[in-house]
Amino acid sequence: MASSSYASEYPPGVQFDPEFKKFFEDFYAVSDTPDIHDEYVKNFTDGATLVMASKKAVGKEEILQMRKGLWERVSVRKHYPLKIFPAGNNSDEVMLYGTVDYGLKAGGEAGLDWAARAHLVKEDGRVKMDYYQVYLDTGAQQQKK
Template sequence: MSTSTYTGATPADMKVDPRIVAFFERFYAVSDDPTAHEDYAQSFLPDADFAMGAKKTKGYEGILTLRQGLWSGPIKSRKHKLSKIFPFGAGSNELMLYGTVDYGLKNGKAVTCEWAARAVMAEGQQGQLKFKLYQVYVDSTPVANAIKD
């Protein structure tokens, strides 16, 4: 049985809310869709904090604008692979994530980068999990070098 590249492994000795795994499966599928800007921004609480590298923003409009900017540059495609989900403790809503992302660049080159993220989850109005905080750590040097070459 094959699993989605969006399904991260969780510690076997720790109970993790199954909604967390399902949230990230959906979130990274949306992340890799260049047209799903609204769906992406709706993964966050209205007052959520979001940081990707040096870019930081807060709230729906800021997140939507940042997301649109991520697709307006040299990157043509993204394919995330979520390897692991590390909860801060059993039942915790604070997590660290680790994975890779394959970038297809508009110049025809392909680059794979490792990334890590810190996430704090909370329930939204309909009881769905959403980001309260999402901070991504990724070294963009391989992308920058592929653009220059």
């Protein structure tokens, strides 16, 4: 998948590190690729916190287990990170908004809106998150036939 398919809109006039922009494009491409769980985990610091709806994982091992669980019932997933809102010029904290579509192993497709909050750091020569919380709009979830 080309990372450009994961490009997001940013507020006009807000300066945001180009490495952070590239990080999110790459992160969602990895998120949507099954069976590369270790690559997904490399996007987090050792002590990072990941909150996905009501589930919380702290540290790379717990994040790895959560990641594997996210693929148990899903055969395909496609994120659309539509807008990213840095918390000011050159901020390392952002709010995100997007949608996600997925195909279920049991058959059928579904999709929903999501929002997230992320804190970014540069560690070991790469961008990582030390905090990532995803809010899922399950009330707007649509089952497709």
